[in-house]
Amino acid sequence: MTRTASLGMYDMPWLHSANDALWTGIAARLRAAGLSGVPETLDRDRPLGEIWRDPALRLAQTCGYPLMTQLADIVAPVAAPVYRWPGCSGAAHCSVVVVAVGSHYEALGDLRGGRAAMNGRDSNSGMNLLRHAVAPLATDGRFFGAVVETGSHLASLDHVAWGQADVAAVDCVTFGLARRHRPDLTAGVRVLAETAKSPSLPFVTRASASAEEIALLRRALAEAIADPELAAATEALGLAGVEPVTAEDYEIVLAYERQAEAAGYPALA
Structure with missing residues (x-):
């Protein structure tokens, strides 16, 4: 079975070539590690909500809020990216x-x-x-x-x-x-x-993925981002690396929600 991959959170048309190059590097490492069904190309045909919920998901990126409110039993965090842009600090x-x-x-x-x-x-x-x-x-x-x-x-x-x-x-x-x-x-x-x-927008896989597969995905991400041959792509994306994360690291997202509710402001209005 060929699985699904997406880097759709930061995949504007002017970044397609950078994301394609990054995925090629990640995919090659996954195949070398013995994973089967690694897709050749990124899925740009379906809405992200559908991709996140695909039982065949290999790797995608999502937002921390739906991770905690909608996807808790559907996806598993793999790693959080480290970006070089102003306003970022570590992951x-x-x-x-x-x-x-x-x-x-x-x-x-x-x-x-x-x-x-x-x-x-x-x-x-x-x-x-x-x-x-x-x-x-x-x-x-x-x-x-x-x-x-x-x-x-x-x-x-x-x-x-x-x-x-x-x-x-x-x-x-x-x-x-x-x-x-x-x-x-x-x-x-x-x-x-x-x-x-x-925490920055997490890379995720399906919740049923094994700990071994998650570790392989995390290593493939880290190695691809560090690959000098992919420097043009990672520079374009502002990617410096990844850090391991769990769902618990994103509890702060819900804490911010609770703090707003405690202040009498449950909805942006």
């Missing part, structure tokens, strides 16, 4: 809170009653970390005047840059990738603040 990252260039905002409190853009309600970086950041400022469960769901971090950047929203929280890895490869996408915004940090 942890934050979101950057962005507003339009030329806007008058100087602090989070200035955004009261404004319009917030988020990529999705199931996003740690676009929703959960922003909710946690503004919860102490909320009154009667509200802080923003309106919240719009855009579908992606890049769309949220676009909303802010063009005045369709006043603020968005964008994963600092996405922001770093866009600023490096597509500076036109970040030219219209500026960073107002950074959120609290949480």
